[in-house]
Amino acid sequence: MTNCVASIDAGTTSVRCMIFDETAKVLASHQLEFAQYFIHPGWHEQDAHEIVEKCYQCIERAVADLGKLDGGKWNVKVIGITNQRETTVVWDKDTGLALTRAIAWPDTRTAHTVRELAKKSPKGTDAVKAETGLPLSTYFAAVKLRWMLDNLPEVKKAHDEGRLRFGTIDSWLLYNFTGATAGPDGGVHVTDSSNASRTMFMDLRKQTWDQALCDFFGVRIDVLPRIASSSEVYGQMRGGPLDGVAIGGILGDQMAALVGNKCFAAGEAKNTYGTGAFLLYNTGTHVVNSANGLLSTIAYKAGPNAPVHYALEGSIAVAGSAIKWVRDSLGLIKDASEIGPLAAQVEDAGGVYFVTAFSGLFCPYWDDSAAGTVVGLTSYTDRRHFCRATIEATCYQTEAILDAMAKDSGIHLKALQVDGGMTNSDEAMQIQADILGIAIERPEMRESTALGSAIMAGSAIGLFGWNVNEPHTLDKVNRAGKQRFEPRISAQKRRAGKKGWERAVQRSRGWNVNEDEDDGGKENASATGAARVGEKAAM
Known part of the structure; x- marks a missing residue:
């Protein structure tokens, strides 16, 4: 049998499973779209359970296609995950069910929440930028979670009772892939440092959740996942044709594209043109504070004992x-x-x-x-x-x-x-x-996002001799065309x-200003709340 690596790429509008060989040749791939919900102007929601289901379907189809290739000689040795960032999922640890639809990263319902949070600090929208590298914005996960707590009673109740679990899409997938179906506490509740850096709960330099940041947003620190590196074994896949295979790499999609483009040196940059566009510039092992409207973020941490690499990011x-x-x-x-x-x-x-x-x-x-x-x-x-x-x-x-x-x-x-x-x-x-x-x-092979998480997963177990901390081990990867x-x-x-x-x-600029603004959409919030749980339970 010849080893290969799979990547689960959970994007904004679709998910896919891609399987690569050691040179980044795509051996098999399957992609499925999932529903997008736009129930009010500026709102963008997704069904977190549908995302998981579509991932399993993609895995099944891709592995089936792989089995038909070269007499079935290929063996998936490890799995990587890459994901749309900032999209926010909350679930009940006692049931394993999402408490509401996920709020997707482009959603702007939280504009009022941003303004209210900015009033809490003399720094305004830069209230937490020194610690997080991020301005207060509708973009980031902490603001979305704050909106849920303010507007969805079932989310606040679960939070106050200690039942709430929060995650970006990587955490939600890992929780389900590693055993949530076997019991409410069966799954691993983990995120990697690249995704954690997009929540506004993490201190960028310490790479840990910060109690003062949690207090600022009014969120219990125990609802957050454990922060791990971007390249280590987090657990094993449960269910489906890859049952028992190690899951060994997690990266936010834009950081994964930086790795997939092999921009490992300070001063190298990539731009990914997807639903949005995201330009990342590798700044090496030091945080560069932007004075010109950019984000400071974690690019990757290639192993538990590896140094953190940072980036400047511009998002469209x-x-x-x-x-x-x-x-x-x-x-x-x-x-x-x-x-x-x-x-x-x-x-x-x-x-x-x-x-x-x-x-x-x-x-x-x-x-x-x-x-x-x-x-x-x-x-x-x-x-x-x-x-x-x-x-x-x-x-x-x-x-x-x-x-x-x-x-x-x-x-x-x-x-x-x-x-x-x-x-x-x-x-x-x-x-x-x-x-x-x-x-x-x-490059000829332009699926750099999926490739980046595959590289991290392979590096976690030394597959093909890949080692992200020694980039020359990847010289043969994605060079053609x-x-x-x-x-x-x-x-x-x-x-x-x-x-x-x-x-x-x-x-x-300045067009969407409503002087008679309401309380951030409370009268519409019930449309995303407990009814969603009822819908899921009825399925």
Whole structure:
């Protein structure tokens, strides 16, 4: 039998199981979408139990396909997990059932909660940034949990009685995979340091939960999972065709993509273009505090005794989801793959700028009151210009993040590593190179998120000789077929485009301000509460 490694990649809209060999060749893969619930403006929910069920289904199909390959010689030796970050799950430890739907990371219902928390400190939205590297924002998990406690009585009751368990999607999956089905306390309640760094409960430098932070958010510290490294054996899979296989690596999806792109040295960076877009810049073993609107975060900790590696991050809330919106809501295209060729039919967007602030603006603007805005429309505009403006929206926001990173680090990138769905478009990557004025490097195997967690899992047991703390052991991984896109437009045209984008951003800001704001949606909160438990119990 020949060994291989599996990765469970639980993204924002779908889950998949991918199985890799030692060079990162994909041996088998299966992907399934899961339901998204948008029951009020700005709300984005998911069924945590459905995510687990779809993961098991993907594992079953991928392993079945693997068994048909090369006479069934392949043997899955270890499993990695990577996940959408910040999405918040709460469950009852006595039943193992989620108490409500998960609140997904783009959800903005907590804008009122953010403002109330900011009032508690003279630092405002920077109240906990020194400890966590994060500003108060609708983005992060602690604010979502605070909203649940304020608005969902069953969550508060479980919290006050000591029955509540909190986790991001990695913790929820690990809890279920390692035995929650065998009993309410059967599962392992663990997260890794990369995901913990996105909760706002963890001290970034100590890599431990901080009692003062928990007190600030009014959350019991015992509801939180144990913090482990990103590369160690946490337990064994229970159930399904991988029953008994070790689970040995956990990383938040964007940190996994950094590892999958092998950005192990300080000064290396990648951008992942998925539902949102996330640019991470490796800062080595030291925290770099951003003065320009970026996040300081943990990139990975490759073993219990390994040093922590940090990163600066810039997050774009809406990237690939804008293309989906153009397809599904506007009907300008029938398939996402059409947008690049249409955009390439025109030299520019004809003066149109589309600020895709559907969930406000993240780095480096941090404006949850910003709204989606289109400016520059004329009778000359057609769908090709709008398609190009949609792609450019992500590219210009990437430029704003890179500018901020250069100011914080003093280093200007010469090339950017990229992965994710949007990178399948040559046209989009050429537009990105033109807007940035630097080279874009795209690997042939672009599933860097799944690969990153697979690398961490393999490293945990020394599979293939992989050792993330000695990156040369990964020299053979994902080397084939890298493409490079060089900028083609003049510096003058680049500057003019940037100036137009900045003007458009200013027009989008401060739109969603409600002077008669209610108490953060309490009258609607029951829609996500106890009724969800009843729905699950009836299934």
